[in-house]
Amino acid sequence: MLSPVTDPDGAPFWQYAAQGELRVQACADCGEPRFPPRPCCPYCQSFESEWLLTDGHGRVWSYVVPHPPLLPDYAAQAPYNVVVVELAEHPRIRLVGNVVSGAGAPLNSLDPQRIRIGAKVRVTFDRGLPQWVLS
Template structure:
């Protein structure tokens, strides 16, 4: 909780671990990449990142570049905002995106009007399950994060 000595509560920033650090490094370069098994006979995509392939148990991995396109698989508008740091942006959404080139991979984020727009920049009636979206990247609290834009605004 914030007080006069600590200032405002920080927004939620990711805390990269060893397995997920490459995801954030690629995001800072404007690339959406997903971890994949490096064993040619497997090549299973996996998210969230982890040390071992759940399919073949190999510890070898690579990061495969994705197109950044997907569809809204689910969404919610938190009422009231669950975290005080987000209260000013009330009316914001949280969406789950199913990637077009990896349908079993789903990422959580926000649908916004432009990459740097506030989280409440898209009217609730614009969100639809199945709506096509495209990834965009913006810096938040010193970390580049993926956000989502409607393909046809």
């Protein structure tokens, strides 16, 4: 499993994920959520932020099934999916991940033919990494 590369702005995202919480950064002044995390609000230019707990529900906004040639570690797991999930509570927030058959399941645990744009999903976590399961 790949480890996330963290920076000061995104580190809280991964800290909350390690606790099993999906949170998104929001402006503490105007309240607008934003992702990816960054120091300045693109709406009001405030440098104040907070982390909003989400209910972890969303829908598949887009997806792809990578095909060879792939990096060796990923080729062994093909076919697998990479999805963009739009959060139900915050429709402008979209997160990249994978839909798996259940918590902790491998990348290739769900037949990619089961995924459809618009499919409802909910977050699950595997060692601090957010993944998605069909709802």
